[in-house]
Amino acid sequence: MDIKAxxxxxxxxxxxxxxxxxxRLVAVKSVKGPAxxxxxxxxxxxxxxxxxxxxxxxxxxxxxxxxxxAVTADMNACEPGVDILAHMDVVGEGDGWDTDPYVxxxxxxxxxxxxxxxxxxxxxxxxxxxxxxxxxxxxLTKNVRLIxxxxxxxxxQDMVYYYSKEKPAPGTFSPDAAFPIFNTEKGRYAxxxxxxxxxxxxxxxxxxFDGGIVVNILPADASAVVAGVAAADxxxxxxxxxxxxxxxxxxxxxxxxxxxxxxxxxxHASMPALxxxxxxxxxxxxAALPLAxxxxxxxxxxxxxxxxxxxxxxxxxxxxxxxxxxxxLTMALTVFHINENGADGxxxxxxxxxxxxxxCRQVGDKNLTDAGFEVKSFMNPPHHTPADTPFVQALLSxxxxxxxxxGGCYSMGGGTYVxxxxxxxxxxxxxxGFDGGAHGANExxxxxxxxxxxxxxxxxxxxxxx
Numbered sequence: 001m002d003i004k005a006x007x008x009x010x011x012x013x014x015x016x017x018x019x020x021x022x023x024r025l026v027a028v029k030s031v032k033g034p035a036x037x038x039x040x041x042x043x044x045x046x047x048x049x050x051x052x053x054x055x056x057x058x059x060x061x062x063x064x065x066x067x068x069x070a071v072t073a074d075m076n077a078c079e080p081g082v083d084i085l086a087h088m089d090v091v092g093e094g095d096g097w098d099t100d101p102y103v104x105x106x107x108x109x110x111x112x113x114x115x116x117x118x119x120x121x122x123x124x125x126x127x128x129x130x131x132x133x134x135x136x137x138x139x140l141t142k143n144v145r146l147i148x149x150x151x152x153x154x155x156x157q158d159m160v161y162y163y164s165k166e167k168p169a170p171g172t173f174s175p176d177a178a179f180p181i182f183n184t185e186k187g188r189y190a191x192x193x194x195x196x197x198x199x200x201x202x203x204x205x206x207x208x209f210d211g212g213i214v215v216n217i218l219p220a221d222a223s224a225v226v227a228g229v230a231a232a233d234x235x236x237x238x239x240x241x242x243x244x245x246x247x248x249x250x251x252x253x254x255x256x257x258x259x260x261x262x263x264x265x266x267x268h269a270s271m272p273a274l275x276x277x278x279x280x281x282x283x284x285x286x287a288a289l290p291l292a293x294x295x296x297x298x299x300x301x302x303x304x305x306x307x308x309x310x311x312x313x314x315x316x317x318x319x320x321x322x323x324x325x326x327x328x329l330t331m332a333l334t335v336f337h338i339n340e341n342g343a344d345g346x347x348x349x350x351x352x353x354x355x356x357x358x359x360c361r362q363v364g365d366k367n368l369t370d371a372g373f374e375v376k377s378f379m380n381p382p383h384h385t386p387a388d389t390p391f392v393q394a395l396l397s398x399x400x401x402x403x404x405x406x407g408g409c410y411s412m413g414g415g416t417y418v419x420x421x422x423x424x425x426x427x428x429x430x431x432x433g434f435d436g437g438a439h440g441a442n443e444x445x446x447x448x449x450x451x452x453x454x455x456x457x458x459x460x461x462x463x464x465x466x
Contacts, residue, residue, distance in 0.1 A: 003138060004401075007458050010132045015451055018128050019111060022445075023104040025051055025120040026113040030089045032154045039068050041089065041158070045150035048088035052123070052148050059131050061146075069161040073146040075130050080169035081142025081465040084457075085159070085417035085424075086123035086176060087152035090115045091217060094266060096441030109447050116445040117436025122175035122429030123148060125450050129457035142465040145169060152176070152417060153216070159417055168424070171391040171464060174416040177426035179456065180399050181392060184411035185419050185426070186270075186326050186350040187382040189319075189360050190215065193373035194344035197295035203228025206286055206296045207257060211279035212335035215346045217439050219334060220266035222278035223259060224286060231258045237288045238262075245281040245309055260285065268439045269348035270413030272312030272332040279336050280309040295372075299343045302371030307333040314349065318363045323354040326382060326411040343373075350413030353382045383419040391464070395427050398460035402452065427460075429453040 028051050033042025046068045056073035057063045064072050071088075093101040093114050104113035115121070123146075130144055151158035204226060211222030226234065231253050238249045238260065247262040262285070264276030280303075287304040291297040306316050313320045314331035322328035329352045336345035351360050361379045368375045385392060387409040396407035409425075418424030429450060430436050437443045 006136055007132050008455055010136055011128065011451060011454050011458065014128060018124060019447060021055060022111060022116060022121050022124050026104040026115050027102055029102050031092050032089055032151065041150045045089045049148060049150055052088055056127065060134060066162055066165060068150065069158040070147055070149045075134060075144040076140060078141060078143045081171065082144045082461060083169040083172040084126045084146045085172060085174040086126060087119045087149045089150050089153050091153050091439050092213060094441060095221065098442055110444050111447055112442055112444045114443055116443055117430060118438035118443065119176045121445040121450055125429050125454040126175050126457050128454045129461060132458050133461060138462060140465040144461050144465060149417065156417060168421050172418055172421050172424040173395060173427040174418045175427060175429040176416045177412060178430040178432055179428045180407035181395060181409045182412045182426040183385045183387055183392060183409040184326050185383040185415050186352060186413045187355055188380040188415065189349040189351045189364060189377065191347045191364055191368060191375055191377040193368050193375045194342060195299050195373050196342040199340050200294050200296060202292040202294050204289065204291050205294055206291065206300060206338055207340065209336060209338035211282065215334050215348050216269045217334060218267050218269045218272050218275040218332050219278050220264045222282040223261040224282055225254060225257050225259050227257045229258055229289060234258050234260050237285055241285055241288065245284060246276045247278065247281045266440050268414060269332050269334050270330060270350045272330055277309065277332060279333050280307050284309045296338055298372055299338065303333065306367055306371060317367055319360050321352055321354055321359065323352050326353040328352065329355060330413050385423050385425050389423060391423055392425060394464050395460050398463055399456050402456045402459055428456060
């Protein structure tokens with residue numbers, strides 16, 4: 001039996017162990033929380049790192065904990081060859097689950113649970129690729145290091161810390177996207193805005209608005225409390241607009257006020273066309289009410305003009321653009337809140353390679369300022385690794401060998417750990433045609449796809465490090 005057949009046989013034989021190890025990690029609610037001594041991202045991510053470290057040590061790998069920013073597992077003591085960057089932290093579960101998000105539930109070959117596709121399932125696939133080669137005694141002349149971080153979903157400060165201590169290997173990939181390869185990641189324009197006012201008494205007005213939690217998730221849900229209007233009038237506006245906006249809604253009296261809530265479809269903010277933004281839907285509804293001329297109303301109307309419901313490309317903000325390398329810019333209003341004394345919010349924008357400070361950030365900041373908001377923003381550059389590098393070609397060769405499909409390189413709006421790492425690419429672990437529902441309810445992975453991904457990773461390591 002040749003080495004490829006042995007690797008495939010080992011991976012197939014360990015499918016059930018693979019599933020159980022994913023379940024073990026999913027059970028750890030590793031959402032970022034307040035920092036504690038020795039736990040920079042809170043107890044959840046630290047617990048997930050501990051579970052992963054125990055797993056890696058149990059399979060005979062040399063493990064090191066970088067002060068709970070990251071954990072590494074080394075294949076051997078040879079010179080660096082490949083770094084594999086995955087993460088143990090997850091986004092909050094949100095609403096709408098059909099199963100317990102932290103009890104991985106298997107049905108018809110699909111495993112449901114928070115982190116199954118982003119990124120615990122793929123991380124274990126990479127670990128099992130390393131384990132297959134190790135337990136088969138395949139000789140390698142270079143080291144493979146699995147790097148498991150704890151802050152990917154909230155800014156990747158874990159990798160800032162890690163790379164202050166270590167240098168990247170000659171080749172780096174992250175199993176945090178889809179196959180074949182994503183060698184281009186868009187840049188990011190990130191505006192945060194706010195507006196303050198004296199406590200208002202005029203009627204009718206919006207007293208509170210709540211929508212969105214984190215910037216990189218397009219929110220399904222949003223709610224507002226309106227004073228000085230009748231519930232029947234709000235109901236009439238909702239009934240008129242709901243079908244066009246593609247949202248569900250509820251209207252209920254709350255003392256002398258009226259609470260209106262909408263439910264759209266959540267998704268990753270880098271792909272706003274896949275969801276229905278609850279914030280912009282509710283803003284559209286509120287803008288149709290006969291609100292008084294006051295600061296809260298001006299905030300609502302200003303955002304309604306800059307972020308009309310369904311505009312996911314920044315057209316109304318004046319920053320729509322696209323290029324051949326990375327495609328169109330995407331933009332979404334993902335966090336917005338109003339209280340009695342002001343408003344604040346945040347915008348997710350994945351900027352095309354052609355985006356600059358002048359044609360993107362300065363334009364967006366000015367439009368928000370003109371709408372009466374105080375703005376703070378930053379802009380990160382895009383990431384691109386040429387497709388013809390030997391490392392990328394080696395990964396594509398392994399993908400084609402395992403799948404029998406032609407490989408290629410693509411662009412995406414989401415950012416991974418390899419953003420800014422010279423020569424780094426996102427490589428799997430999902431396969432196009434299957435939506436793992438990352439960041440949404442009922443996140444899932446297809447077990448057979450993850451077994452296939454494990455084979456791709458094993459052959460990639462073998463081809464590069466043999």
